[in-house]
Amino acid sequence: MSATAALRDDILVGEELAHLAVEPAREARTAPIPADLHPAVADALAARGIAELYAHQAEAYTAARGGENVIVTTGTASGKTLAFNLPVLDALAAHRHARALYLYPTKALAQDQARSLAELGVAGVRAAIYDGDTPTEQRRHIRGWASLVLTNPDMLHIGILPRHDLWGDVLHNLRFVVVDEAHVYRGVFGSHVANVLRRLRRLARIYGAEPQLLLASATIANPGELARALTGEDATVVEDDAAPRPERTVALWNPPLLDPDLGLRASALGEASRLLSGLAGHGLRTICFAKSRRAAELIHRFACDRLDASTAARLAPYRAGYTPQQRREIERRLVAGELLGVTSTDALELGIDIGDLDCAISVGFPGTVASLRQQWGRAGRRDHGLAILVASEDALDQYFMRDPEALLARNVEAAILDHANPRVLDGHVAAAAFEAPVDDGDAATLGEEALMRAPHVAELRQTPRGWVWAGKDAPAARVPLRSTSADAFLVVDASTGETLGLAELERAYSTVHEGAVYLHLGRQYLVRELDLHARRALVEPFDADWYTQAKKETETAIEEPLRVERRLGLELSFGRVSVTERVVGYQKKAVADGATIGTFPLELPPTTFDTEAVWFVPRPHQLEGLEAMPLLLSSLHAAEHSLIALLPLWAMCDRWDIGGLSTNLHLDTGAPTVFVYDGHAGGVGIAERGFEQFEGWVADTARLLAGCPCERGCPSCVQSPKCGNLNELLDKGGALTLLRRMVDCG
Ligand SMILES: [Zn+2]
Ligand SMILES: [Zn+2]
Numbered sequence: 001m002s003a004t005a006a007l008r009d010d011i012l013v014g015e016e017l018a019h020l021a022v023e024p025a026r027e028a029r030t031a032p033i034p035a036d037l038h039p040a041v042a043d044a045l046a047a048r049g050i051a052e053l054y055a056h057q058a059e060a061y062t063a064a065r066g067g068e069n070v071i072v073t074t075g076t077a078s079g080k081t082l083a084f085n086l087p088v089l090d091a092l093a094a095h096r097h098a099r100a101l102y103l104y105p106t107k108a109l110a111q112d113q114a115r116s117l118a119e120l121g122v123a124g125v126r127a128a129i130y131d132g133d134t135p136t137e138q139r140r141h142i143r144g145w146a147s148l149v150l151t152n153p154d155m156l157h158i159g160i161l162p163r164h165d166l167w168g169d170v171l172h173n174l175r176f177v178v179v180d181e182a183h184v185y186r187g188v189f190g191s192h193v194a195n196v197l198r199r200l201r202r203l204a205r206i207y208g209a210e211p212q213l214l215l216a217s218a219t220i221a222n223p224g225e226l227a228r229a230l231t232g233e234d235a236t237v238v239e240d241d242a243a244p245r246p247e248r249t250v251a252l253w254n255p256p257l258l259d260p261d262l263g264l265r266a267s268a269l270g271e272a273s274r275l276l277s278g279l280a281g282h283g284l285r286t287i288c289f290a291k292s293r294r295a296a297e298l299i300h301r302f303a304c305d306r307l308d309a310s311t312a313a314r315l316a317p318y319r320a321g322y323t324p325q326q327r328r329e330i331e332r333r334l335v336a337g338e339l340l341g342v343t344s345t346d347a348l349e350l351g352i353d354i355g356d357l358d359c360a361i362s363v364g365f366p367g368t369v370a371s372l373r374q375q376w377g378r379a380g381r382r383d384h385g386l387a388i389l390v391a392s393e394d395a396l397d398q399y400f401m402r403d404p405e406a407l408l409a410r411n412v413e414a415a416i417l418d419h420a421n422p423r424v425l426d427g428h429v430a431a432a433a434f435e436a437p438v439d440d441g442d443a444a445t446l447g448e449e450a451l452m453r454a455p456h457v458a459e460l461r462q463t464p465r466g467w468v469w470a471g472k473d474a475p476a477a478r479v480p481l482r483s484t485s486a487d488a489f490l491v492v493d494a495s496t497g498e499t500l501g502l503a504e505l506e507r508a509y510s511t512v513h514e515g516a517v518y519l520h521l522g523r524q525y526l527v528r529e530l531d532l533h534a535r536r537a538l539v540e541p542f543d544a545d546w547y548t549q550a551k552k553e554t555e556t557a558i559e560e561p562l563r564v565e566r567r568l569g570l571e572l573s574f575g576r577v578s579v580t581e582r583v584v585g586y587q588k589k590a591v592a593d594g595a596t597i598g599t600f601p602l603e604l605p606p607t608t609f610d611t612e613a614v615w616f617v618p619r620p621h622q623l624e625g626l627e628a629m630p631l632l633l634s635s636l637h638a639a640e641h642s643l644i645a646l647l648p649l650w651a652m653c654d655r656w657d658i659g660g661l662s663t664n665l666h667l668d669t670g671a672p673t674v675f676v677y678d679g680h681a682g683g684v685g686i687a688e689r690g691f692e693q694f695e696g697w698v699a700d701t702a703r704l705l706a707g708c709p710c711e712r713g714c715p716s717c718v719q720s721p722k723c724g725n726l727n728e729l730l731d732k733g734g735a736l737t738l739l740r741r742m743v744d745c746g
Contacts, residue, residue: 011278012251016271018391019252019404028244031058034086036065038093040123041086048120050082055242057083064214065090069235071182071215073223076377078243081116081180084214088176092125092147099169100176101200101211102150105184107131108327110150113180117148131155143167153185153193153481156200161435162474164203171207182217183370183415185230186652188424190417191684192481194230195428195446198419199435201232202445206436218370220652222414229417232447248385250376250408254401255391263714264593265393269295272363272390273302279386280315280341281307284358285334289346289375291364291392293319293523294543294591296343299363303341311340318344346371354378358385364392365400368652369413395645395704398716402707406649412696416651416685420449423682426457427479429467433457434475439466484680485609487535491518494528494538503537506609506681509583510550510724512537513602516586517548532605546597551585552724556661556675558668559610567694569745570619574691577613579659579677582606587726594715612683614691615675622741623672626734629664632672635734636662637725638718640674642701642735643690645720647676650697651689656722658686695746702739705732 012020030052033042045051053061056074063070064087072083088100104110110129117127128146130139132155142149143166151160160167177200179185185193197213204211213231217223219239227235253275255266272288276299279286290296296317304312316339318330331354333339346366360379366372372389379385389407391397400407419425429450432438438460443451454460459471469475480488480502487505491512492498500520503512508530512518516527518539526542561575583604588597618636626635640662644655659679666673678687690697708717713732720727 011275011282012249012253012388016253016256017251018254018401019250021250021404021408023245023248023250025247026245029055029242031055034058034061034065037061037086038090040093040125041089044089044120044122053082053086054079056238056240057086057242059240060084060214060238061086061090063236063238064212067212069213069215069227069231069233070238071217071223071227071235072238073217073219074239074241074243075219075245076374078241080216081113083238084178084180084216085117085120087214088148088178089120089122089125091175093122095175096124097173098147098175099173100148100178101156101170101174102148102178102180103156104150104152105181107133107152109181110152114150130160132159140166143170153196157192157196157431157479157481158474158476161196161199161203162431162476164207164435168207171204172209174204174207174209174211177201177211177213179213179215179230182215182226182230183220183368183652186226186415186417187657187684187686188484188680189482190230190415191419191421191424191484192428192479194232194417194419195425196481197231198446198450199428199432202432202442203435205445217415218374219411220370220413220415221411226415226417229419232419232445246380246383246385248376248380248387251386251388252401252404252407253388253390254398257709260709261711263393263708263710263716265716268363268390268392269298270302272361273299273306275361275388275390276315276341276343277303277306279359279361281311283340284386285337285339286341286359286361287334287354287357287375287378288341288343288361289363289366290343291346291366292519293345295363296345300343303343314339315341315343318342346375358383359388360385361388361390363390365389365394365397367648367654369407369411370652372407393715395642395716396648398708399646399649399700399704403703406700412650412693413648413652414650414689416653416689418683418685420447421484421682421684422453422456423484423680424684425449425453427475429453429457430460430469430471430475431479433460433467434469434471437463437466437468442466484682484684489530490536491520491525492536492538493525493540495540500525500539504680505535506581506607507679508537509602509604509607510552510581512539513550513583513586513604515548515588515600516550517542517544517546545591546588547591548586548588549721549726550583550602550724551587551599551726552581552583554659554661554724555580556613556666556677558615563691567746568698568742569622570616570742572614572616572691572694574612574614574688576610576683577615577675577677578608578610579661580606580608581724609681611678611681612685612687613675613677614687614694615669615673617669617671617673618738618742622738622745626737630729631731631734633662633664634729634731635738636664636672636674638705638713638730638732638735639701639738640676641718641720641723641730642704642739643674643676643697645717646697646700646704647686647690649700650693651686653686655720698739699743699746702736702743705736705739708732
């Protein structure tokens with residue numbers, strides 16, 4: 001038995017251990033280095049001691065060399081990078097003029113990749129990063145010299161495509177476009193990036209190139225669909241992971257239940273610090289991921305308090321804002337064993353370039369199984385590893401604690417996006433027309449929908465050459481890639497003047513109203529001022545143990561049902577709705593126990609946006625015994641909350657990406673109705689996925705409610721941290737009755 005395995009029996013004991021599983025070791029399946037691989041690449045592999053490939057790497061190489069687009073979706077640390085690098089390097093080594101473009105979601109990841117390409121050192125391949133940090137005087141040189149350009153979607157969108165005249169040589173010779181971490185491109189961001197990639201394909205075609213598309217993604221339910229949605233082209237899916245895997249222990253850890261009636265549990269942070277200090281105290285190198293910087297700091301501090309001074313000195317926090325050098329130094333010390341424990345926010349999970357640790361602790365489900373696997377993948381790459389999820393009180397976390405198979409064995413989570421959402425598409429149609437006149441021939445790259453939208457886009461003019469841009473400035477600069485609304489508030493740190501992000505108009509009033517606590521990269525900020533005219537929120541760094549929850553009134557109107565089906569004994573609809581919200585106040589609540597500290601009124605104008613929703617009208621027999629008010633409303637409301645809590649299990653999204661409304665009498669249906677809608681204007685496909693997966697989604701939700709040990713509803717089942725009614729009028733029993741009756745009709 002290995003040291004880790006022995007310790008596991010020491011530390012992982014007690015009622016907190018909700019589930020313990022051992023994922024068995026797996027032997028590698030290998031394939032020889034392809035005989036047709038360019039000698040320069042083969043030499044570089046040999047120099048690095050790589051004598052054979054994993055079977056999936058060879059499979060990806062063969063498919064790519066045969067001219068296919070490919071998406072590789074094998075596990076963390078399975079050598080995905082080499083899988084797409086091989087065909088690219090092969091082509092670049094063989095053809096002096098050939099070019100490749102690599103897309104990374106963050107600058108840090110592009111740097112990691114540039115470094116590993118440099119280490120591989122293939123003769124004749126010239127790689128360079130081109131992003132916002134690239135000095136102006138170097139840019140021209142890179143465009144002319146580099147055969148492999150690493151960049152990010154934002155740079156491609158506003159820096160490269162609108163100035164394609166400067167990139168003519170690159171576009172003309174573009175052989176490959178690589179999209180790494182493709183699962184990150186989902187939701188609003190993914191819908192935009194899908195259009196940026198279509199614009200890139202179109203310009204390449206104008207310059208005479210048809211680049212192959214190579215994608216790599218974490219394990220998801222729909223890799224082929226994601227590749228198609230993201231690029232507009234079909235891709236061969238390579239998913240049979242042939243990398244070796246050491247044995248790994250997986251533990252689900254649930255903080256003890258302090259008050260069963262209220263569903264109140266001990267703090268996940270305290271439990272995490274106990275595990276971290278226990279593991280580090282035994283000399284095991286451990287990384288701990290928390291959801292906010294504040295949480296990471298508390299875990300670090302509590303863990304130090306539990307250890308003697310010399311061991312405590314070997315723990316460190318890992319923060320956003322470190323320079324690349326500082327980060328590399330921490331990573332080096334951790335791998336070398338000088339450091340034993342590092343706590344980080346999960347915002348940094350992709351940026352951490354380390355493997356080979358003994359243990360990984362995730363504090364709170366990070367939102368997607370792909371993220372969790374990414375975090376866990378740090379543990380035990382060579383030897384037995386230990387991966388732990390410490391549950392928060394959140395409904396999805398508690399669902400996993402009771403039904404571990406839902407987390408460990410099912411693969412239902414799909415990366416969803418919708419490039420054709422007009423709120424996303426229109427800006428890119430304008431940008432494309434700015435780049436070159438858009439005509440019917442462009443439907444092949446931009447998509448039919450782009451041509452259909454062109455007449456509706458202001459500042460486009462129809463000419464004999466096609467649709468052209470008649471405005472003044474470059475339209476791409478007006479299209480933020482992380483919003484479906486050009487009408488967004490800038491969030492500015494008043495202490496530094498730095499812009500932290502954007503809040504879409506639809507959500508600004510509930511997230512950055514005066515007095516709100518705003519979270520950015522795991523850090524807390526207090527909103528000092530919301531300037532409605534300047535569309536700006538001024539915030540400042542802030543350190544306190546309370547958060548805020550907005551109180552709002554919501555109405556929905558059905559604009560157009562698009563799909564109506566008889567499902568689970570009732571009429572289920574998917575379609576377009578308009579949502580009107582008015583934020584009327586907010587509450588301050590204690591982080592420790594959620595207790596209300598105070599309620600404050602706000603006066604803000606209403607906002608209305610169009611989006612997509614799934615909605616249903618329960619049949620009278622499904623509501624039998626629940627008809628009296630307020631029981632009827634409370635039952636529907638509780639059902640709505642718990643459905644929203646579990647939708648991220650089916651569609652990769654955050655519960656903050658989804659909204660809901662339940663009413664005992666809706667004007668459009670004339671009956672009791674529950675709506676779950678896409679929180680982003682226009683919708684990005686989340687509600688439609690809910691419609692398609694309705695049976696499984698409802699069954700999961702009924703199981704969630706049936707399994708929660710609380711008496712009358714708690715944060716782990718029917719209460720929601722974003723309820724506009726501040727969690728009033730919720731009846732867990734009524735919701736369970738309704739959902740069970742629906743499942744029984746299936
Ligand atoms: Zn509960
Ligand atoms: Zn609610």
